[in-house]
Amino acid sequence: MHLTPQQIRHYKEHGYVAGPRVLNDDQIGKLKARIQDILEERIPFPAHLRGNAAVQLKNKGNLPVVKVVNIFRRDALFAELVADETIGSLAHDLLAGPVRIWEDQLIFKPPHDNQAVLAWHRDYTYWDHVGPADLGTCWIALDDATIDNGCIHVIPGSHHWKYNYHRNDVDVEDPNWPLRPENVPHGADVTPVPCEVRAGHCHFHHCLTLHGSYGNKIDNPRRSYIMHLMPGHTRRTGDNWNERLATVDVPVGELVQGPQYPTLVAPTGTQS
Numbered sequence: 001m002h003l004t005p006q007q008i009r010h011y012k013e014h015g016y017v018a019g020p021r022v023l024n025d026d027q028i029g030k031l032k033a034r035i036q037d038i039l040e041e042r043i044p045f046p047a048h049l050r051g052n053a054a055v056q057l058k059n060k061g062n063l064p065v066v067k068v069v070n071i072f073r074r075d076a077l078f079a080e081l082v083a084d085e086t087i088g089s090l091a092h093d094l095l096a097g098p099v100r101i102w103e104d105q106l107i108f109k110p111p112h113d114n115q116a117v118l119a120w121h122r123d124y125t126y127w128d129h130v131g132p133a134d135l136g137t138c139w140i141a142l143d144d145a146t147i148d149n150g151c152i153h154v155i156p157g158s159h160h161w162k163y164n165y166h167r168n169d170v171d172v173e174d175p176n177w178p179l180r181p182e183n184v185p186h187g188a189d190v191t192p193v194p195c196e197v198r199a200g201h202c203h204f205h206h207c208l209t210l211h212g213s214y215g216n217k218i219d220n221p222r223r224s225y226i227m228h229l230m231p232g233h234t235r236r237t238g239d240n241w242n243e244r245l246a247t248v249d250v251p252v253g254e255l256v257q258g259p260q261y262p263t264l265v266a267p268t269g270t271q272s
Contacts, residue, residue, distance in 0.1 A: 016156070016204060035223055087265075100264065102261065110221055117214055131235065147214075153193060230256060234255065
C-alpha cells in the first residue's frame with residue numbers, strides 16, 4: 001500500500017496528511033485489551049505512568065491521561081506494529097529510507113476530561129539533539145478520533161516557518177504560547193485545522209508542524225498509538241538533554257541506528 005502522489009504533495013506543502021487504514025478490527029481489539037491490562041496493572045507496567053493507575057481507578061472512578069513511551073521495546077504486541085509492512089511502506093513514501101523508529105507513544109485520553117489538553121507544540125523542539133529536522137510521525141487511532149474527544153489539530157504549513165524556539169523558551173502556563181502573535185511570522189495563518197481519524201487509520205505530520213489537541217467531551221476514552229520516525233540519514237548532533245530518548249549510546253555525529261532503533265519494512269526495490 002502506498003500514499004498517492006497527491007497525498008505526498010499535501011504532506012510536503014502542508015506538513016500533514018491523512019493516511020489509509022493500517023489496523024484491522026482484530027488488531028485494534030487486541031491492542032485495546034493490552035492497554036486495559038496495563039492500565040489496571042494486570043500485567044507489569046512497561047514504562048512511566050503518572051501515579052498509580054490501579055489506585056486512581058479505585059479512588060476516582062476514572063484514569064488520568066496516560067502516556068507510555070517506548071512501549072515497543074517492552075511489549076511484543078506493540079513491537080509487531082514496527083514490523084508492519086503497510087506502515088513501513090507508507091513511511092517510506094514520505095521519508096528517505098531506511099526509515100527507523102525514533103520512539104513510540106501510547107496515549108490514553110480519558111472520557112469526560114476537559115483538562116486532557118495537549119499544548120501547541122512542534123515535536124522537533126524536544127528532539128533537537130538529532131538532525132536534520134525532517135523526522136515525521138505516524139499517528140494511529142485505536143478509537144475514532146473526533147473533535148468531540150480531542151483529535152489532533154494542526155497549523156497547516158507551519159513546518160515551513162522560520163520559527164526557531166528552544167524548549168526553555170516555552171511558557172508552560174499557556175498552552176497557546178506558540179500561537180501568540182509575537183511568536184509567529186508576520187501574516188501567518190494560525191487557524192487550527194482538526195484532523196479527525198477513524199479507528200485503525202493513520203495520520204502523518206512533519207516534526208516541525210505545530211499541533212495540539214483539546215479535551216475529551218464524550219463517554220468513551222480516546223486511545224492512540226504513535227510512531228515517531230527518522231529518515232535513514234538522521235544523526236546525533238548534540239548533547240542528550242533527556243535520558244528517556246536514549247541516544248547516549250550513539251556518538252555525536254553518527255547515524256542514529258542500532259537494535260533500539262529498528263528499521264521499518266521497506267517496499268520491494270526501496271532502500272532498506
